[in-house]
Amino acid sequence: MTRSYRRLALAALLLALVVVSLGAYVRLSDAGLGCPDWPGCYGQLVGVPDEAHEIHAAEHRFGQPVEAPKAxxxxxxxxxxGLLGLAILALAVLAWRQRERRSPWLEVLLLAxxxxxxxxxxxxxxxxxxPVIVTSHLLGGMSTLxxxxxxxxxDLASxxxxxxxxxxxxxxxxxxxxAVFIQIALGGWVSSNYAAAICADFPTCQGSWWPEMDPHHAFTLDRELGATASGALLSGAALTAIHWAHRLGAALVVLLAGGFALRLLTRPETRLYGQSLLAALVLQIxxxxxxxxxxxxxxxxxxxNTGAALLLGATLAATFRVFQRSEARLPFQAAGFPRRLQALR
Incomplete structure (x- = not known):
């Protein structure tokens, strides 16, 4: 690919990491509904209402007070x-123009x-x-990354x-x-259900190794925030089940990703990948x-949340390296058979 493609792809990757972090910041600072409409904010595509007459009109139209910091x-x-979307569109266009050299379908998938x-x-x-939409949005961001x-x-492969x-x-x-991707999904489910603070101790939860839990209501997907599928208030036992599942997932990630990193450390050609993966795992835990x-x-x-993205990236990079195969040449290729065949034609 061209140098402009490489630079744009790297810039888009860094911007995706920023977008994932910003999304976490918006969600965790309780600003997810800072704008009651989409894609604009209180009817404005640029900025948020700040003049007195704009605020009055927005509050009258949407029936809620304007909270400018959250907006x-x-x-x-x-x-x-939006900027990330434009960068990905540009990548897809560049890849499509060079489709004779390499398939553009990965860029098209990314655009979708x-x-x-x-x-x-x-x-x-x-x-x-x-919750199911918020978690899906998080997974979509991680998939984009x-x-x-x-x-x-x-593009950087040797x-x-x-x-x-x-x-x-x-x-x-x-x-x-x-395991890392499933753990990210569980973390998103914890965050979107505001279940992170239900266990204030570690490694136990509420002083117990197996606290009271309600997995049925905890993992019912089609329900509103803070409610069961029937509309009743979601219980503390359900929130505990969500939190505890995330901890169990973390143990699985430590076992599998940690074991993967240790295996990579034993081989000189993959040692750097193992070190990066192990560092990301320790930081996230x-x-x-x-x-x-x-x-x-x-x-x-x-x-x-940013650490989850870095752990995903480190695991993905190591996996990509492990699946890189040698350019094995068949005996007749090594002997120059195609060239000889062409000479006979």
């Missing part, structure tokens, strides 16, 4: 997401994911932070032959990547424990 948080997130993200962003507001990482990794790696390591890579013990200070809570 600005939401709009800055939307502007950053971003379109879905825009729809989920709208539904997040119009459906009043329904992951696909951009694949684009960058594919053209030289690489030593083959054992099949067991590839299986462990897939399991680790799957430390942030998770600190959030519990310190009762979710906003900077640490946002950092935990």
């Amino acid at each position: 600005w948080k939401e709009m800055i997130h939307r502007y950053a997401a 994911v971003v379109a879905g993200q825009a729809l989920l962003g709208m539904l997040t507001v119009t459906r009043l932070l329904k 992951a696909l951009l990482a694949v684009l960058v990794l594919r 053209p030289r032959r690489l030593p083959a790696l054992p099949g067991g390591l590839r299986l462990l890579a897939v399991l680790a990547l799957g 430390a942030l998770g424990i600190a959030n519990v013990l310190l009762q979710l200070p906003l900077p640490l809570a946002v950092a935990h």
